[in-house]
Amino acid sequence: MVLDDYCSNLIVDQNICVGPPGGIKEFVTIPGATVTKTATYATITASRPASVVSGTTYKCGKYYLVQPGDYCEIVAISNDISFALLRKLNPQLDEKCSNLLSGYHYCVLPYEDPSKTSSTTVQAPTSTPSGTTNTCYEWYVVQSGDSCSKIQDKYAIQFSQLKAWNPDLNDNCTNLLLGVAYCVHGPDTPAAQGAGKREPRQSPAKETASPRKRSEGAAGGVPVGWPGVDSPRYRKIMGLGPKDEI
Structure with a gap:
């Protein structure tokens, strides 16, 4: 029996499950760890x-393959981590864990503290887009075939963060430039605001192009397609008589 959202379909004398198999596991936080960390x-x-699902951190020491019937609490308990840490390592998981996918791998052991922030900024290895933050702890130089979504997956960040650190990017990420350095770890941003929202459609990186030159023409010229000054149409509009033939 599956209970509905209002628990209005309880049946007398029927048994229901009120706890996970094996009982509820007590987590013990290790010294110096944040409340979201319960493992080394x-x-x-x-x-x-x-x-691996999109967005999962690359800084991972262990992956878990979700089996049919698994849910987030089972995955977390089986790997000695909290649900909060599971979501931090796999930020595409929603708050209710309603989008856990069977047959896909999720990170269940961090390579380093995912809450750690660096205090040492790093100089960009090459040119950067206009407006990119100088307070950056890690840079990525765009390669052929890259897109914003690929960069987001690689560094487990949201598009809202990438755009906040590199505001020159447009909302659809169609102006990502090859060979240019983009900040992928900058000042803290409210990444959660973009969680669960559909990411913009993104295009591969483009070559940096030289500005297009304006066509040169005689001063006082008229746009292409306008009637010539001697055309009957133009002379009629201007109230001029027919042009005398030579």
Whole structure:
């Protein structure tokens, strides 16, 4: 039996489950950890499986393959982490964990504290777009075939963050430039505001092009397609008589 949202379909003398298999596990936070961390860090990053959900951090020491019937609490308990940490490592998970996908891998062990922020800024390795923040802790130089979504997946960030650190990007990310450095770890931004929202349609990076030159013409010329000064149409509009033939 599946209870509805208002629990209006309870049936007398029917048993219902009120706890997970094996009982509720008590988490013990290790010294110095934040409340979202209940496990030690991995010493090396794990090989990334092909079936990893979009947005999952690359700084991961262990991946878990979701099985049919799994839900977030089971995944978290089985891997000694909290649900909050599971969401931080896999930010595409919603608050109710209603979008956990069977047959896909999720990160269940961080390589480093996901809440850690750097205090040392890094100089950009090459040119940057106009307006890009100088307070940046990690840069990425765009390669051929890149798109904003690929960069977001690689660094487990939201488009709202990428755009906040690189405001020159337009809303559809159609002006990503090859060979240019973009900040991928900058000052804290409200990334959660963009969580669960549809990301904009994005295009691959483009070559940096030289400004298009304006066509040169004689001063006082008229746009292409306008009637010539000697045309019958023009002379009629201007109230001029027919042009005398030579």
